[in-house]
Amino acid sequence: MTRLKPLIETLGLSKHFAVRQGLLGRATGAVRAVDEVNLRIHRGEVVGLVGESGSGKSTLGRVMMMAEPPSSGSVIYDGYDIAASTPRQLHPFRRKMQMVFQDPYSSLNPRMTVEDSLTMPLRFHQPEMSARARRDKAAEVLESVGLSRSTITRYPHEFSGGQRQRIGIARALMVDPEFIMADEPVSALDVSVQAQVLNLFSEIRTRLGLTLLFVTHDLAVVGHIADRVAVMYLGQIMEIAPTRALFAAPAHPYTETLLSAAPDPVLGRNRKRIVMKGEPPSPMNPPSGCVFRTRCPYAVTACAQARPLLVERAPGHATACIRDDITLTPAVRDTPKLQAHA
Amino acid sequence: MSDLSQTVLSVRNLQVSFRGGDGLVRVVHGVDFDLKAGETLALVGESGSGKSVTSFALMRLLPDPPRSQISGHVSIGGVDLLALSDRDMEKMRGPRIAMIFQEPLTSLNPVHRIGDQIAEAIRFHRKMTRREIEARVLELLKLVGIPEPAKRMRAYPHELSGGMRQRVVIAIALALEPDVLIADEPTTALDVTVQAQILDLLRELQTRTGMAMLFITHDFGVVAEVADRVMVMYSGRIVEEGALDDVLARPRMPYTRGLLASVPRLETAGLDTGPLGTIEGFVPSPNALPPGCSFAPRCAFAQEGLCTSAMPELAAHGQPHHPVRCVRAADPALCADLQELQP
Numbered sequence: 055m056t057r058l059k060p061l062i063e064t065l066g067l068s069k070h071f072a073v074r075q076g077l078l079g080r081a082t083g084a085v086r087a088v089d090e091v092n093l094r095i096h097r098g099e100v101v102g103l104v105g106e107s108g109s110g111k112s113t114l115g116r117v118m119m120m121a122e123p124p125s126s127g128s129v130i131y132d133g134y135d136i137a138a139s140t141p142r143q144l145h146p147f148r149r150k151m152q153m154v155f156q157d158p159y160s161s162l163n164p165r166m167t168v169e170d171s172l173t174m175p176l177r178f179h180q181p182e183m184s185a186r187a188r189r190d191k192a193a194e195v196l197e198s199v200g201l202s203r204s205t206i207t208r209y210p211h212e213f214s215g216g217q218r219q220r221i222g223i224a225r226a227l228m229v230d231p232e233f234i235m236a237d238e239p240v241s242a243l244d245v246s247v248q249a250q251v252l253n254l255f256s257e258i259r260t261r262l263g264l265t266l267l268f269v270t271h272d273l274a275v276v277g278h279i280a281d282r283v284a285v286m287y288l289g290q291i292m293e294i295a296p297t298r299a300l301f302a303a304p305a306h307p308y309t310e311t312l313l314s315a316a317p318d319p320v321l322g323r324n325r326k327r328i329v330m331k332g333e334p335p336s337p338m339n340p341p342s343g344c345v346f347r348t349r350c351p352y353a354v355t356a357c358a359q360a361r362p363l364l365v366e367r368a369p370g371h372a373t374a375c376i377r378d379d380i381t382l383t384p385a386v387r388d389t390p391k392l393q394a395h396a
Numbered sequence: 397m398s399d400l401s402q403t404v405l406s407v408r409n410l411q412v413s414f415r416g417g418d419g420l421v422r423v424v425h426g427v428d429f430d431l432k433a434g435e436t437l438a439l440v441g442e443s444g445s446g447k448s449v450t451s452f453a454l455m456r457l458l459p460d461p462p463r464s465q466i467s468g469h470v471s472i473g474g475v476d477l478l479a480l481s482d483r484d485m486e487k488m489r490g491p492r493i494a495m496i497f498q499e500p501l502t503s504l505n506p507v508h509r510i511g512d513q514i515a516e517a518i519r520f521h522r523k524m525t526r527r528e529i530e531a532r533v534l535e536l537l538k539l540v541g542i543p544e545p546a547k548r549m550r551a552y553p554h555e556l557s558g559g560m561r562q563r564v565v566i567a568i569a570l571a572l573e574p575d576v577l578i579a580d581e582p583t584t585a586l587d588v589t590v591q592a593q594i595l596d597l598l599r600e601l602q603t604r605t606g607m608a609m610l611f612i613t614h615d616f617g618v619v620a621e622v623a624d625r626v627m628v629m630y631s632g633r634i635v636e637e638g639a640l641d642d643v644l645a646r647p648r649m650p651y652t653r654g655l656l657a658s659v660p661r662l663e664t665a666g667l668d669t670g671p672l673g674t675i676e677g678f679v680p681s682p683n684a685l686p687p688g689c690s691f692a693p694r695c696a697f698a699q700e701g702l703c704t705s706a707m708p709e710l711a712a713h714g715q716p717h718h719p720v721r722c723v724r725a726a727d728p729a730l731c732a733d734l735q736e737l738q739p
């Protein structure tokens with residue numbers, strides 16, 4: 055997979071938000087929400103982007119989709135730098151890249167029927183299509199996400215949270231996209247409904263050959279859905295690895311901390327928990343050198359000197375940590391006890 | 397520390413109904429349980445199961461009649477909370493039973509300093525001098541792990557992080573050393589690393605004070621971290637109850653089994669384990685419950701007639717410490733099926 059050309063790639067991508075204060079609204083500083091991120095996603099791959107609130111994971115996703123302009127750096131989609139494109143040049147890419155959001159209620163217009171919501175992107179991207187063809191397509195896509203054709207005339211409030219998320223997914227699929235960025239798409243759902251929506255993502259990914267960026271705070275969810283996982287902290291990628299390797303052989307102290315804190319019904323409380331010291335640093339004034347060093351149990355003086363580069367330690371497994379001499383505690387051992395019926 | 401075998405909270409036949417457009421709708425149908433000192437009992441369920449309504453009913457925080465109706469008995473130290481006047485109930489909240497909520501920002505007053513909010517809780521119940529109260533506030537902030545407590549007591553809620561705010565809420569709840577703490581999804585809005593810290597803190601405080609905890613959550617991962625015993629709720633009824641390991645590793649109720657199968661596990665992260673388990677259909681609306689077992693229409697093991705004629709009792713079916721609301725629980729066919737589903 056790694057030998058293929060990436061479908062989407064970021065090069066030194068940054069997004070800074072100016073912080074304005076006082077009567078005149080002068081810029082007094084900047085929050086580096088995304089700070090020089092290099093991330094490659096290959097065609098057909100599911101990449102999980104995990105981090106806690108304020109890590110910049112959603113902003114990175116949004117900037118990659120050109121939902122917001124980057125402050126610097128490039129986003130290369132299938133060979134074209136879409137960050138340097140004009141809105142007109144960007145238009146065909148907007149069809150190929152679609153988003154699914156956390157709260158399907160606020161992302162669907164409550165005054166529009168399911169049909170109107172689903173056919174809206176077609177009116178924009180395929181204006182030559184007849185109204186009847188659009189309607190047929192909407193019914194077909196609805197059925198493919200597990201809703202009946204007859205729901206097409208109904209309004210968002212008539213659906214449960216899980217059904218609304220299916221409508222959100224259906225809307226993204228209407229224009230036959232190649233790439234979907236899903237931002238916490240199952241976080242607001244009950245566990246049994248979350249499982250249904252995750253299964254739907256796996257199913258459409260296989261059936262349609264989609265490439266997916268799955269942004270979430272939930273490690274168990276990315277463990278289930280992603281081929282590779284990137285861990286973000288304070289606007290930077292700390293570690294990126296094939297999913298099993300990240301859980302079985304974490305290479306960054308922050309990943310180790312996150313894994314040890316992730317709740318799990320089997321592992322329960324008989325685990326060594328790494329408790330992060332101190333308070334999270336201000337994103338306006340991040341620590342020098344490694345941004346995690348103020349909370350890292352393994353930090354040494356050298357960590358304050360320079361920002362560690364994301365370096366490959368094993369095939370496809372890169373970490374931004376200068377401490378290559380430490381052994382970190384994995385969440386799982388690499389010889390998993392497989393389910394009897396699996 | 398109080399005697400650990402002592403029952404501090406006893407709930408019998410708790411029923412709650414709300415008056416809505418369609419008349420009176422019952423959402424909690426006769427909940428019974430006992431909570432012992434030093435024990436953590438997890439109440440698990442999905443949205444609409446009635447778990448939060450149960451906790452609000454215990455605290456008497458539901459709207460006054462006729463908008464809601466509560467019946468049954470909720471006793472703490474021989475006093476039935478449901479029989480108390482509003483005024484007498486106020487005296488129970490704090491020293492006997494306290495509650496922490498999901499969203500710490502909405503349970504704190506944004507225009508008062510956090511030290512004053514903790515002090516207010518103490519002043520209402522105890523005759524203490526200002527100096528004594530201030531000393532107690534400092535002690536509480538230290539207890540819940542807030543750094544620089546003398547400085548932080550003058551901070552406003554918005555100046556604190558989510559985790560620190562939840563610590564303040566816990567400090568207020570613990571100010572009068574309650575016998576029972578109800579924690580309603582206290583870590584759901586927090587980051588995982590902060591969640592881990594708050595769960596550690598609650599466990600540590602419990603060991604120190606011997607308080608009993610009723611922990612309400614939808615997350616089986618959190619249950620595994622905190623609970624001694626677990627109750628699973630569905631459509632306003634307890635459907636299974638037992639020790640943590642029994643319920644999580646050997647669930648008897650098909651609903652519990654279905655819920656657990658739908659949780660992605662860290663153990664199998666990155667492995668191709670196929671689709672997650674799911675439960676077909678929807679939680680029934682409380683004003684249109686199906687006949688018989690409320691879970692029957694969604695249950696793969698349901699049998700027409702047997703399951704649809706009458707609501708099953710929460711009964712032992714051969715395991716006195718692990719009762720379940722399923723008429724087929726002791727049925728060899730179901731047991732074999734469930735055994736086979738074990739990881």
